[in-house]
Amino acid sequence: MLVYVTNYYEQTVSVIDDVERKVIATVRVGNQPIGVAVNPSASEVYVTNQHSDTVSVIDARSFTVADTIVEANGPSGIAFTPDGSVVYVTNQLSNDVGIIDTRTRALVKMIPVGGQPSGVAFTPDGRLAFVTNQFSNNVSVIDTATQTVTRAIPVGSLPQQVAVTPNGAFVYVTNSGADSVSVIATASMQVVATIPIGTQPQDIAITPNGASAYVTTTASDAIAVIDLATNTVTKSIPVGGFPIGVAITAAGDLAYVTNSFSNSVAVIDVASNRVIVSVFGVGFTPYGIALSVVQ
Secondary structure, three states: OEEEEEEOOOOEEEEEEOOOOEEEEEEEOOOOEEEEEEOOOOOEEEEEEOOOOEEEEEEOOOOEEEEEEEOOOOEEEEEEOOOOOEEEEEEOOOOEEEEEEOOOOEEEEEEEOOOOEEEEEEOOOOOEEEEEEOOOOEEEEEEOOOOEEEEEEEOOOOEEEEEEOOOOOEEEEEEOOOOEEEEEEOOOOEEEEEEEOOOOEEEEEEOOOOOEEEEEEHHHOEEEEEEOOOOEEEEEEEOOOOEEEEEEOOOOOEEEEEEOOOOEEEEEEOOOOEEEEEEEOOOOOEEEEEEEOOO
16 A cells, blocks of 8 residues: 655655555645545546645656646645546645546646635545535535535634545534534434534544544644444543544554654554554655555
8 A cells, every 4th residue: 555645845745655665755746735645446646736726746656747737726635526527636725626538637627615715525426525624614515416505504713624434324524613523414404413622623534444533632722532322432542743644544553643753654454453664765744644555
């Protein structure tokens, strides 16, 4: 498995080999890379460059930039549709979502959303996309067939990132201004629970079995573990300084966390909920993270 980490103040992406637990490649991208996503075939990695207004396309075999796509203002969050045909990119300064056709690598449409959109995630069937709008304190719901916003769901203050459960029944949203996580039921499109959590929650990842969610609480220097059956925090795992990104392996056995103030990546054993190793050698201020099987 490979781990891709964006280094915000170094204009690079670090590639970590999971077996050796060390950086095996460094790829130079645009200015202030933030979001990162791997396509379903694991052949390409897309990176949002927030201050270059571009998306870098990395060839996952050669670890080189194969293309650079011009986006709108302040690209941030990024996600592939489940079939990998398109990529959605949140643009924080133009308050919209860009849709990129992965076959042509062309920006084909812009969808207006709320104020300063940040995170984006799809339902497993790819029919809906959920976008967090920080300055609007809501989540835009996009119908991917019509590529239109169908509703906006109020959540907590300064929503950051979003994750959908494997069965598509619930959407979890981190509210950094409210120190909470909002739970949206997709059947009703309403918030059905609000979970108090550590200080300034940022990113969130859900285990493949749908049992737990792992949330980076940046000002607490910890990962909060949520039991999704009860929607309660069951564990706080100390990691490095100011953790931002989190990703969980397809097997659900490990969670990877970027520690932006420690310039490291913590590896958490999900069974014991403890850090088993920290990987150093990444760039300055590691931010986003994505995992990929080796092809």
